[in-house]
Amino acid sequence: MLAIALLVFREVLEAALIVSIVAAATRGVPRRGAALLGGIGLGALGAVLVALGAGRIAALFSGVGQEVFNAGVLLAAVLMIAWHVIWMASHGRALATQMQGVGRAVRTGASPLTVLVAVVALAVLREGSEVVLFLYGMLAGGAGHLSAGLALGLAAGVTTGLLLYFGLLRIPMRHFFGATNALLILLAAGLTADAMAFLVQADLLPTLGEPLWDSSALLGEHSLPGQALHVLVGYTARPAPVQLLAWLATLLLLAGGMRLADTRVRTTHPALPRRAVSD
Numbered sequence: 400m401l402a403i404a405l406l407v408f409r410e411v412l413e414a415a416l417i418v419s420i421v422a423a424a425t426r427g428v429p430r431r432g433a434a435l436l437g438g439i440g441l442g443a444l445g446a447v448l449v450a451l452g453a454g455r456i457a458a459l460f461s462g463v464g465q466e467v468f469n470a471g472v473l474l475a476a477v478l479m480i481a482w483h484v485i486w487m488a489s490h491g492r493a494l495a496t497q498m499q500g501v502g503r504a505v506r507t508g509a510s511p512l513t514v515l516v517a518v519v520a521l522a523v524l525r526e527g528s529e530v531v532l533f534l535y536g537m538l539a540g541g542a543g544h545l546s547a548g549l550a551l552g553l554a555a556g557v558t559t560g561l562l563l564y565f566g567l568l569r570i571p572m573r574h575f576f577g578a579t580n581a582l583l584i585l586l587a588a589g590l591t592a593d594a595m596a597f598l599v600q601a602d603l604l605p606t607l608g609e610p611l612w613d614s615s616a617l618l619g620e621h622s623l624p625g626q627a628l629h630v631l632v633g634y635t636a637r638p639a640p641v642q643l644l645a646w647l648a649t650l651l652l653l654a655g656g657m658r659l660a661d662t663r664v665r666t667t668h669p670a671l672p673r674r675a676v677s678d
Contacts, residue, residue: 407552409626410526414442415560416630417476417522420586423567424483424579425515438516442523449524450531463601469525470601473594476521480587481653483514484580485660580657582631588649589633592642599639607640 418435425431449456449468456464570578598604615636618625628634633646 404548404551404555407530407549408555409552409621410530411553411556412559412626413630414522414526415556416563416627417586418519419560419564419567420579420582421480421483421515421518421522423564424583426568426575426579428515431515434515435519438519439523441516442520443527445520445524446527446531449528463603466597466601467603470594470597472521472525473590473597476518476525477587477590477594477649479514479518479521480583480590481656483518484583484587484653485656584650584653584657585632586630587653588646589629589631591649592633592635592638592646595642595645596635596639599641604641607644610637610639611643613637 418439422431422435425434456468458464459467567575567579567582595604599606613636618628618634618636620626620629620634620636625634625636635642638646
């Protein structure tokens with residue numbers, strides 16, 4: 400039971416941390432609760448469908464369909480996060496100063512609700528499909544009493560995500576959007592590096608050299624701290640050069656895009672307080 404709980408916990412933790420950061424970053428956006436629930440529901444449904452079609456997916460692209468699928472899901476999530484970060488850089492000032500009348504601020508631009516649903520659904524899809532596949536394999540192998548381990552792992556993962564969410568809400572509002580956007584940028588960079596790892600496994604991308612370092616003796620990726628850092632900042636114990644380059648490129652592109660959007664808002668609306676987003 401404990402082995403099942405640990406595996407489910409690790410997968411749920413990854414999705415829960417992503418959902419928590421996105422939920423905190425959209426604080427004050429109207430109807431975000433419904434969007435979050437909708438994204439979780441779509442992701443869970445998609446995870447079941449992916450698990451049912453896992454054999455066909457794996458057979459695609461000369462037998463590396465699963466790696467290509469995983470990389471595609473991760474890169475789609477990166478694009479959605481990038482859209483959201485730049486949107487918040489454009490509207491975060493209004494959100495920070497008009498939390499009571501935030502509906503008007505949100506309606507001045509493209510609503511992030513579709514992006515919110517997509518990011519949450521992709522996170523749940525990616526991790527949920529692995530959980531479903533694992534449990535299906537356990538049942539096919541004759542294992543019983545899976546429900547207790549599943550419930551324990553699910554509860555622990557969700558609880559950890561909630562703790563992060565409420566911790567983020569304690570950040571003062573003048574720093575809130577800057578902090579959550581920074582987390583989202585790091586999250587996107589880590590997802591991009593993960594996508595590169597899947598493409599390397601599929602022999603569709605060169606590693607560009609040997610692993611740059613090996614810190615597994617100090618902090619293993621499969622330990623709880625290592626798993627959390629892997630989700631939050633993209634920590635990898637043995638990163639290939641292509642992973643680090645992708646991580647840095649994503650970090651620089653999103654930070655630059657956010658800064659450019661913020662600068663345009665300050666130029667267009669000088670009355671809004673300075674550094675409501677970038678602090």
